[in-house]
Amino acid sequence: xxxxxxxxxxxxxxxxxxxxxxxxxxxxxxxxxxxxxxxxxxxxxxxxxxxxxxxxxxxxxxxxxxxxxxxxxxxxxxxxxxxxxxxxxxxxxxxxxxxxxxxxxxxxxxxxxxxxxxxxxxxxxxxxxxxxxxxxxxxxxxxxxxxxxxxxxxxxxxxxxxxxxxxxxxxxxxxxxxxxxxxxxxxxxxxxxxxxxxxxxxxxxxxxxxxxxxxxxxxxxxxxxxxxxxxxxxxxxxxxxxxxxxxxxxxxxxxxxxxxxxxxxxxxxxxxxxxxxxxxxxxxxxxxxxxxxxxxxxxxxxxxxxxxxxxxxxxxxxxxxxxxxxxxxxxxxxxxxxxxxxxxxxxxxxxxxxxxxxxxxxxxxxxxxxxxxxxxxxxxxxxxxxxxxxxxxxxxxxxxxxxxxxxxxxxxxxxxxxxxxxxx
Numbered sequence: 001x002x003x004x005x006x007x008x009x010x011x012x013x014x015x016x017x018x019x020x021x022x023x024x025x026x027x028x029x030x031x032x033x034x035x036x037x038x039x040x041x042x043x044x045x046x047x048x049x050x051x052x053x054x055x056x057x058x059x060x061x062x063x064x065x066x067x068x069x070x071x072x073x074x075x076x077x078x079x080x081x082x083x084x085x086x087x088x089x090x091x092x093x094x095x096x097x098x099x100x101x102x103x104x105x106x107x108x109x110x111x112x113x114x115x116x117x118x119x120x121x122x123x124x125x126x127x128x129x130x131x132x133x134x135x136x137x138x139x140x141x142x143x144x145x146x147x148x149x150x151x152x153x154x155x156x157x158x159x160x161x162x163x164x165x166x167x168x169x170x171x172x173x174x175x176x177x178x179x180x181x182x183x184x185x186x187x188x189x190x191x192x193x194x195x196x197x198x199x200x201x202x203x204x205x206x207x208x209x210x211x212x213x214x215x216x217x218x219x220x221x222x223x224x225x226x227x228x229x230x231x232x233x234x235x236x237x238x239x240x241x242x243x244x245x246x247x248x249x250x251x252x253x254x255x256x257x258x259x260x261x262x263x264x265x266x267x268x269x270x271x272x273x274x275x276x277x278x279x280x281x282x283x284x285x286x287x288x289x290x291x292x293x294x295x296x297x298x299x300x301x302x303x304x305x306x307x308x309x310x311x312x313x314x315x316x317x318x319x320x321x322x323x324x325x326x327x328x329x330x331x332x333x334x335x336x337x338x339x340x341x342x343x344x345x346x347x348x349x350x351x352x353x354x355x356x357x358x359x360x361x362x363x364x365x366x367x368x369x370x371x372x373x374x375x376x377x378x379x380x381x382x383x384x385x386x387x388x389x390x391x392x393x394x395x396x397x398x399x400x401x402x403x404x405x406x407x408x409x410x411x412x413x414x415x416x417x418x419x420x421x422x423x424x
Contacts, residue, residue: 053095054095054096054097054098055090055091055092055095055096055097055098055125055356055362056097056098056099056100056118056122056123056124056125057078057082057097057098057099057100057124057125057126057127057128057349057352058100058101058102058115058118058119058122058124058126058127058128059074059075059078059099059100059101059102059127059128059130060101060102060104060111060114060115060118060127060128060129060130060135060139061074061075061101061103061104061128061129061130061131061154062103062104062105062106062130062131062132062286063075063101063102063103063105064103064105065105065106065287066258066259066260066286066287066288066292067106067131067132067258067259067286067287068287069286069287069288069337069338070130070131070154070285070286070287070338070341071103071130071131071341072341073336073337073338073339073340073341073342073345074128074130074131074153074154074341074342074344074345075099075101075345076323076326076327076341076342076345077153077341077342077343077344077345077346077348077349078099078128078153078345078346078348078349079099079326080319080322080323080326080342080346081345081346081347081349081350081353082097082098082099082349083322083326084318084322084350085097085349085350085353091353091356091357092356092357092360092361092362097353100118100122100124102114102115102117102118104130104132104135106131106132106135106258107135108132108134108135108137108138109138111129111132111135111136111138111139112138112139112142115127115129115139115142115143116142119142119146119148124148125148125149125356125362125364125367126148126149126150126151126352126356126367127139127143127148127149127150127151128150128151128152128153128345128348128349129150129151129152129153129155130153130154130155131154131155131258131286132155132206132258133155133156133157133160133177133204133205133206133209134204134205134206135155136150136152136155136157136160137157137159137160137205140160140163140165140170143169143170144163144165144167144168144169144170146364147169147364147365147368148169148364149169149170149171149352149355149364149367149368149371150169150170150171151171151172151173151348151352152170152171152172152173152174152348153172153173153174153341153344153345153348154174154286154340154341154344154345155174155206156174156175156176156177156180156206156209156281156282157177157205157206157209158176158177158178158209158212158213159205159209160172161176161393161394162393167365167368168393169364169368170393171371171388171393171394171395172348172393172394172395172396173344173347173348173351173381173387173395173396174305174344174348174394174396175281175282175303175305175396175401176394176396177206177209177210177213177281178209178213178216179397179398179401180210180213180281180282180303180401181210181213181214181216181217182213182217182220182398183303183398183401184214184217184254184279184280184281184303185197185214185217185218185221185254187279187301187303187403188252188254188277188279191277191279191301191403192251192252192277192279194251194252194277194279195251196226196248196249196250196251196252197214197218197223197225197226197250197251197252197253197254198225198226198227198228198229198245198248198250198252198253198254199211199214199225199227199228199229199253199254199256200229200230200231200238200241200242200245200253200254200255200256200257200265201228201229201230201231201255201256201257202230202231202232202233202256202257202258202261202283203230203231203232203233204233206256207230207256207257210256210281211228214254226245226248226249226250226251227244227245227248227250229241229242229244229245231257231261231264231265232261233257233258233260233261234260234261235261235264236264237264237268238261238264238265238268239268239271239272242265242268242269242272242274243272246272246274246276250276251276251277252276252277252278252279253265253276253277253278253279254279254280255278255279255280255281255283255300256280256281256283257280257281257283258283258286258287259283259284259286259287259288259289259292260292262280262283262284262289262293262300263284263289263292263293263294263297264292265278266278266293266294266296266297266299266300267292267293267294269296270294270296277299277301278299278300278301279301279302280300280301280302280303281302281303282302282303282304282338282340283302284297284300284302284406285302285304285337285338285340285341285404285411286338286341289406290406290409291409297406298405298406298407299405300405300406301403301404301405301414302403302404302405303401303402303403303404304338304339304340304401304402304403304404304411304413305340305343305344305381305396305400305401305402306339306340306343306344306380306381306400306402307333307339307402307404307411307412307413308320308333308336308339308343309333309412309413310413311333313380315378315379315380316380319342319346319380320332320333320336323336323342334410335410337410337411338411339411343380343381344381346379346380347377347379347380347381347384347395348395350377350379351371351374351377351379351384351387351395352367354370354374354377355367355370355371355373355374356370357370358370358371358373358374371387371388372388372389372390374386374387374388381396381400382396382400
């Protein structure tokens with residue numbers, strides 16, 4: 001056989017064995033195998049990507065202005081909770097949570113824009129709404145329409161959760177005006193012996209919500225307000241309103257307003273020289289109250305849902321340690337202010353994570369029903385036992401409230417504050 005013939009003779013003719021795969025066939029097999037392996041790889045990569053894809057949680061709150069401190073407290077409480085959740089494996093079998101914030105500047109129109117951006121652009125699974133009742137009330141219809149659960153860790157307006165929607169996607173771990181109002185009346189009577197209560201309220205939906213609640217609480221006791229006065233959020237002098245309350249014989253004031261206007265009430269009282277007890281909703285806790293109100297800021301007693309002072313639970317110890325490790329300005333409980341923002345946001349975030357897990361997905365309606373499936377959670381504020389149901393979207397009650405005041409720019413429970421003052 002010539003060399004030329006040998007070069008073109010199949011191996012079977014020389015060895016008696018079967019002919020090997022032709023080169024083109026071998027290449028096709030290798031190419032097919034490579035594609036198959038690539039497809040498998042893509043499948044596993046897709047699973048890995050899905051498992052690693054973060055679930056975004058939105059927060060709309062005041063991050064600038066007089067109430068920025070409260071917005072920062074909400075951020076810190078949510079962040080500590082998210083850090084814990086992610087460190088323990090996340091939710092839904094390994095997906096991590098990611099916080100996305102927007103500043104509403106205390107403005108309902110800006111809050112609506114921020115909420116829409118978080119829902120439509122950032123695709124948040126759950127939206128948290130911050131400080132101001134008017135902002136939250138503006139967001140509620142959007143949340144219900146778009147079927148995005150809306151969790152409230154601060155704003156206390158009664159209609160936020162009791163909004164008439166069915167189904168209702170709005171939940172809250174915070175005070176509720178209707179309950180706070182009754183507590184304010186009781187506290188004023190028990191602490192100051194109040195007989196003629198004068199109301200000084202911000203002129204917005206939050207003030208309206210509290211006026212209804214306070215009037216109802218007084219009516220239940222066979223009483224009426226001595227007088228009701230309103231002020232605007234940007235008023236710098238409320239002596240005319242206070243003068244009318246004094247003339248009506250008010251012996252204690254019930255105040256509802258955020259940091260700035262509440263501070264103006266105190267300063268106006270100073271100018272008048274009127275020493276009258278003030279029992280307040282928690283608006284003064286939201287920012288630079290002592291700086292704006294002056295020395296008599298300490299005379300205002302206001303409601304809170306939590307205080308780190310004297311707290312000895314394992315959850316409290318863990319949260320305080322985490323705050324101290326993450327934020328250099330926190331050395332101890334005195335520095336966690338406003339504590340209510342941190343505590344409400346922390347528990348609200350942990351409960352939300354449980355709802356997502358109970359839902360088994362990030363579908364809004366599934367998460368809504370997931371809240372109803374929470375049986376028990378040992379939280380910071382309390383142990384929650386079936387905190388939510390179709391009929392009840394507020395997790396806290398009057399039994400969860402404490403009374404506080406400012407001492408040396410720190411929010412301290414009234415009893416502890418009295419001890420601190422006596423020690424000076």
